[in-house]
Every structure is written in C-alpha cells, then in structure tokens.
Amino acid sequence: MIRILFFGPVADRVQQREMQIEFVDGMTLHDVIVHLGMQHPGAFSIVSFIAVNQNQVHDKQMALHDNDEIAFMAKFSGG
Amino acid sequence: MSEPVRIQQADFSQDAEIAALKSSSKRIGGIATFLGCARDFSEGRDVSEISFEAYGSMALAEMNKLRNEAIAKFSLLDARIVHRVTTVRAGDNIVFIAAAAEHRAAAFDACRWLIDELKQRVPIWKKEITPQGEAWVTPHP
Numbered sequence: 001m002i003r004i005l006f007f008g009p010v011a012d013r014v015q016q017r018e019m020q021i022e023f024v025d026g027m028t029l030h031d032v033i034v035h036l037g038m039q040h041p042g043a044f045s046i047v048s049f050i051a052v053n054q055n056q057v058h059d060k061q062m063a064l065h066d067n068d069e070i071a072f073m074a075k076f077s078g079g
Numbered sequence: 080m081s082e083p084v085r086i087q088q089a090d091f092s093q094d095a096e097i098a099a100l101k102s103s104s105k106r107i108g109g110i111a112t113f114l115g116c117a118r119d120f121s122e123g124r125d126v127s128e129i130s131f132e133a134y135g136s137m138a139l140a141e142m143n144k145l146r147n148e149a150i151a152k153f154s155l156l157d158a159r160i161v162h163r164v165t166t167v168r169a170g171d172n173i174v175f176i177a178a179a180a181e182h183r184a185a186a187f188d189a190c191r192w193l194i195d196e197l198k199q200r201v202p203i204w205k206k207e208i209t210p211q212g213e214a215w216v217t218p219h220p
Contacts, residue, residue, distance in 0.1 A: 008132050008204030009215040049202070054137040071134055071202070077216040078131070078138075078162060078203025079115050079174050079194055 002032065002064060005071040006043070013043035023066040030060040032070060049073040083158065084142045086133060088165040090172055096159050100179045103157040111186035113176040113194045119169035121216075124209045131164045131173075134202035138162075141201045145193060153189035155180050160193065162203060 001020045011017045021032065029052065037044040050057055051071040052064070064070075080099050085091075093114065100110055117129050146158050157179045167173060174197070178189035198218065205216045 005134065007134050007202065008206070012215070051134070051137055051202070054134075054140060071137065073134065073202055074204065074215070075218045076198065076200070076202055077205045077218045078133070078201050079198045 001067065002027070003067070003069045004032070004036070005069065007071065007073055008077075009046055009074045010043050010072050013046070014040050023064065023068075027064045028060070029057065029062045029064060029070065032064070033060060036072075044072070046074045047072045048075045083160070084139065084146050085161045086135060086139055086142070086164050087161065088163065090163065091161045091175055093175060096161065096175055096177055100157050100159055100177055104179070106181055107156050107179045108181045109183035109186040110177055110179045111183070111190035112178075113174070113190050114172060115174040115194070117167045117169050117171045117173055121207055124207075124211060126169065126207045126209055128166050128168055128208040129173075130166045130206045130208060130213075131162075132204050132206070133162075133164045135164070138201050138203055142197065145196050145200065148196075149178065149189045149193050153178070153180065153185045153192070155185065155189050158189065158193065160197065162197075162201070164203065166208075 002023050004019045006014045053069055142160050149158050155178055159177045161175045176193045178186045180186040206213055
C-alpha cells in the first residue's frame, strides 16, 4: 500500500487527511499525481511541494515502492 | 536539558532557551534571537486566533537540518529552534530562534537566515480565525 497524506489547505480541499492506495509494480509518483489530481483538481491546484518518505522530491517520474509515504503540501506558512 | 530543536504545543521560555545555549560553550560572545508572535490584525482583518498545523516528523527533521546547516555556514557555537503547533491568541509566542557565535555579526546573520529558511522549508501551515471566518495564510516574503 501507498500511504497518502494531506495537510493544511490541501487537506481541507480533499476533505481528508490521509488515504491509502494499492501499490502496483512500476508505479511512479506521476501515476499517483494523475490519479488523485483527477479526483481532487481543486486541491492539487494548490500543491506546491511533494514529499516521499519525508523528503521533498522534484522528479515526478520517481519510482515508488510498497509502503512509501507521499505528502502533498501547499506553500508553507510557519513562523 | 531540552532538545535544541523542538515542535511543541506548550509555550516556551526564552530565558530557559538562552540559558541552555550559554551552558553549551564559554566561547560564546553573542546570541541573536528572533521571537515570532501572534498579531491581532492581518490583511485588513481582525484576527482572533491562529491555528497551526505541521507535518510533524518532516518538519522536525527539516528544522534539525536547518540548525546543522546554520552552525556550519555561520560557524556558530550553537543554535536553538522552537516552534509551537497549537492554537494561539494575539500576543502569544509562536517561534523562537537563537543563534550563538563568538561575535555578533555571525549571530545576527544566522538568526535572520534561520527564520527566513524556516518559512521556506519547514512544512508548517497557519490558519487565521477571524470574525468573518477562517483562512489559511498565504506566505509572506
């Protein structure tokens, strides 16, 4: 399974903080973005950062592994 | 002694953080601090409360990276970063940063760099609660 996390304004738009999707061999981050982006276009329009296993990633073609944790995040506003 | 980098609900004591810094080295010649606190007015609206949310494990890891980078980049003797994640009211403390160096220039530069980088890199979000409703804050430069 792939664990998906949403925070702050993205979580509000998805109306969910966490979900799981089935891992499939060969799955990439791009596959997940396309899959969830179609279901939640409003939320994904404000996603500015993506982290896989708590590390920010820029390569959307990144291969995923079973039990990965992906976070979709809007611009940060701490401090 | 408390950890030098923390995310917590509770308020913090600036005196305790500075005392912890000073106890780490007798070579410290200057400590620069930044205290971020909650305002009661933002973007033309009264603000009654500010609610924080964090991706806790990543935020803490990123804050530790920031501390390590600042120590290396500015030759600091020590540094501390504490961020509250809770709901605060006007005047309440939000974030505290302290940078200790042999001389003031490095301490000032590191303190400014740390808060600027924290705002860019640490996954924390704030929501302002106003009489008109709630709104997530768009980052300020």
